[in-house]
Amino acid sequence: YNGGRCSLIHHNGYRFDQGPSLYLMPKIFEERFQDLGEDIHHHIDLLKCPSNYTVHFHDGKQFELTTDLSKLCRSLEKYEGNNESTLMNFYKFLNESHIHYERSVKVVLKTNFQHWYNFFNIKHIPTVLKLHLHNSVYTRACKYFKSEYMRMAFTFQTMYMGMSPYDGLGAYNLLQYTEISEGIWYPKGGFNKVLQSLESIAVEKYGAKFNYNCDVQEIIIDGKGMAKGIKLKNGNVVNSDIVICNADLVYAYNKLLPKTPYAKKLDKCKLTSSSISFYWSMNQIIPQIAVHNVF
Incomplete structure (x- = not known):
């Protein structure tokens, strides 16, 4: 079967996704299908989650993370205070995480480091300085959020990579940016539908063989x-x-x-x-x- 960690379990008439439950960075998926000369929307029906998460805190309080900025800002004010600085700090956080996202995709994700000296190329220095690699994700959040609730809500995403927000590099708050700006999606039929589509294209269009x-x-x-x-x-x-x-x-x-x-x-x-x-x-x-x- 295809998929590895993104495969399926069929049991008693139910289908379970074994892999991820968050379809993030949709542009990256679109580009991969474009590389194959295909439009991803002709193969996959994407459903946008109405809300990203509900965060349940230890004392019973809740916080909803959503792409609806007006709704998100109202929720923020309950924890950060109903004043102008709350929104200003949030938008500054969003701007910083946007920079981390754009520069990381360009310099890290889309760059092939064939040799160690490619990584330490002098042209990457301006980018590295703007990625806040000397700070942790939690340290960056503390700059923009004053309540411990919001610091937790905007840093737990490092667990996707098995990291602690106290150790994960500051640049990893790019995850929060893509969730808030682009949203969390779900492929209709399960995440394995993406891999099924790629396999079909490879076999039917390019004559690939899977063993x-x-x-x-x-x-x-x-x-x-x-x-x-x-x-x-x-x-x-x-x-x-x-x-x-x-x-x-x-x-x-x-x-x-x-x-x-x-x-x-x-x-x-x-x-x-x-x-x-x-x-x-x-x-x-x-x-x-x-x-x-x-x-």
Whole structure:
């Protein structure tokens, strides 16, 4: 099956998404389909969530994060005070996170760092200075929000990456920007619908072939350090001009590639926590629970 962590579970007539429940940064998805000469809207029906989250605080108070700025600002005033500085500080926060978003997408997401010196290129210095890499996400939030409630509400998003807001780099508040400005979406039919569409395009338009249930034992490396194919666990060897590996970094370096000092170093790293997922089917609508809830 396709999808990996974004695959499906079918059980007793119910379908569960195993992977993400947040479709963020829609422009990035649109661009990937455009690379294939396709319009994503011809393949996927996207539904915008009416509200991003309901945040439930420890004392029973709640806060709704939404793309409706007028509604969001009214909710902010309950915690930050009904004065001009509340809105000014919020818009300053939004502007900063917008800069983090735009520059991170351009310099990090869309740049291929082939060598270490590409990363330390002098032309990146102005961008790095504006990403506030010397601050944490929580530190940046403290500059714009005075209540602990709002500091929590606008920093918990680092958990998507297994990070603490007290440790995550300040630039990661770009997540809050894309949620507020672009919204959270849901592909009708589940997130796996995106991957099904990509697979169909690859097969029907470009003649690609997908081989499932073929566990890879190792990536074959030639004497020059170049990947030249893969060896399957059944002993078969598949030679190729290009090998793309999207397995976890630590696993790939220690299980699929030849052992190196770097692989040993990675294996000793302290990894961030994963998650425990519960898949529940309900026979009724529970009005107290929103689409996304954070406790």
